Amino acid sequence: MVETGSILIRNGRVIDPSQGLDAPADILILDGKVAEVKKNISKNGVPVLDASGLVVSPGFIDMHVHLREPGFEHKENIETGTRAAAHGGITSVACMPNTNPVIDNSGIVDLINQRANEAGAVNVFVIGAITPGMEEKDIANIGELVEAGVVAVSDDAHPIQNNYIMRRCMEYVRMFNIPVISHPEDKNLSEDGQMHEGFYSNKFGLKGMPASAEEIIVARNIILSEQTGTPVHIAHVSTAGSVRMIREAKARKLRITAEATPHHFTLTDACLATYDTNLKMNPPLRSDNDVRAVKDGLKDGTIDCIATDHAPHQASEKLVEFNLAPFGIIGLETAIPVSLDTLYHGKVLSLNEFVEKWTVNPARILHIENKGSLTKGMDGDVTIFHPDFEITIDASAFESRSRNTPFDKWKFKGAPKAAVVMGKVAWNAEDVSLSV
Numbered sequence: 001m002v003e004t005g006s007i008l009i010r011n012g013r014v015i016d017p018s019q020g021l022d023a024p025a026d027i028l029i030l031d032g033k034v035a036e037v038k039k040n041i042s043k044n045g046v047p048v049l050d051a052s053g054l055v056v057s058p059g060f061i062d063m064h065v066h067l068r069e070p071g072f073e074h075k076e077n078i079e080t081g082t083r084a085a086a087h088g089g090i091t092s093v094a095c096m097p098n099t100n101p102v103i104d105n106s107g108i109v110d111l112i113n114q115r116a117n118e119a120g121a122v123n124v125f126v127i128g129a130i131t132p133g134m135e136e137k138d139i140a141n142i143g144e145l146v147e148a149g150v151v152a153v154s155d156d157a158h159p160i161q162n163n164y165i166m167r168r169c170m171e172y173v174r175m176f177n178i179p180v181i182s183h184p185e186d187k188n189l190s191e192d193g194q195m196h197e198g199f200y201s202n203k204f205g206l207k208g209m210p211a212s213a214e215e216i217i218v219a220r221n222i223i224l225s226e227q228t229g230t231p232v233h234i235a236h237v238s239t240a241g242s243v244r245m246i247r248e249a250k251a252r253k254l255r256i257t258a259e260a261t262p263h264h265f266t267l268t269d270a271c272l273a274t275y276d277t278n279l280k281m282n283p284p285l286r287s288d289n290d291v292r293a294v295k296d297g298l299k300d301g302t303i304d305c306i307a308t309d310h311a312p313h314q315a316s317e318k319l320v321e322f323n324l325a326p327f328g329i330i331g332l333e334t335a336i337p338v339s340l341d342t343l344y345h346g347k348v349l350s351l352n353e354f355v356e357k358w359t360v361n362p363a364r365i366l367h368i369e370n371k372g373s374l375t376k377g378m379d380g381d382v383t384i385f386h387p388d389f390e391i392t393i394d395a396s397a398f399e400s401r402s403r404n405t406p407f408d409k410w411k412f413k414g415a416p417k418a419a420v421v422m423g424k425v426a427w428n429a430e431d432v433s434l435s436v
């Protein structure tokens with residue numbers, strides 16, 4: 001999205017943890033940049049959005065999204081995926097490299113940036129692959145990827161098993177100002193697994209994926225990060241053991257950060273009783289005890305951000321026997337309701353802490369310097385939400401090309417109301433008044 005705009009957002013409760021701000025104020029954005037945040041701004045000739053009764057915050061950044069383009073456009077593309085983000089109140093996404101071709105060279109990065117400029121409803125940041133073709137045979141030309149603008153490299157969907165390759169990757173990445181994003185999974189331990197290994201996998205007769213499959217790689221990557229000095233971000237933390245190790249690594253001031261997804265802190269493996277393939281994802285839904293630990297990790301700052309791992313699949317791909325269904329759940333259009341309901345109404349996080357995990361923290365981890373804050377001169381990205389609005393999820397109204405969510409028809413407390421991207425309204429709910 002290259003177009004910029006101007007807008008006056010009036011009468012909201014502005015929460016911007018980057019500057020410790022939580023107060024009623026107006027926000028003026030001129031030519032895509034924050035010009036002023038204070039009470040009673042008047043400005044003629046710009047559109048006015050009335051945010052009375054709503055929370056106004058820096059634009060939410062979802063640092064873990066699969067946009068599926070190029071190669072899997074039947075599931076999602078850059079246009080539908082970014083429209084889904086806007087419709088969910090998210091103004092920036094970082095897209096994962098497991099496309100076809102894989103994002104392992106500057107040509108593909110350029111292609112995605114070009115498509116995002118043409119058709120993107122929100123800002124798109126690109127994450128590069130660690131190994132060419134994600135085949136774990138050699139290291140990708142990470143210098144070339146960084147020059148083309150990637151904000152991180154990742155092995156998401158094809159977790160690196162070989163410790164030596166991961167060590168070399170970290171030594172290479174240390175030369176640049178980006179993190180390695182790790183999908184922590186030991187494939188030897190998780191192979192053929194369908195759900196979390198435990199009481200319910202036995203009960204339901206599905207092969208389990210043990211917590212240890214995640215934790216062994218979390219441990220390895222913490223050890224290699226300490227050895228190499230390279231920042232490592234642990235994706236979709238789902239087990240109590242992972243939370244414990246990340247907490248200890250942070251206490252020792254290692255360069256480890258982490259994210260958790262709304263489904264992992266809201267649902268448990270007991271939900272699989274329905275055999276709904278929309279509940280099949282990787283890492284899998286874990287036990288009650290793990291969910292509690294992830295919430296504790298969010299509360300005490302062990303887990304820095306909330307990210308969706310939006311992973312679209314066509315209905316026909318999910319309408320198969322459980323064992324044959326692909327892993328993945330979409331999340332962009334349910335993220336704010338699910339996470340507000342579980343974390344804010346569930347008394348895990350304050351609204352300020354909640355906003356922090358969607359804004360300044362991911363911006364800091366990915367070194368996105370003009371976003372995550374509403375201080376003067378920053379990009380004019382704004383997320384507007386109602387923390388108490390009761391919403392019923394309607395998957396048929398999604399902008400995403402896919403519908404693989406278990407939350408259809410579920411009710412949540414808290415909803416997005418508008419997304420402003422570089423000063424232009426990318427989406428607003430019908431009950432939000434916008435005068436142009």
Ligand SMILES: [Zn+2]
Nearest residue numbers: 156157183235
């Ligand atoms: Zn992953």
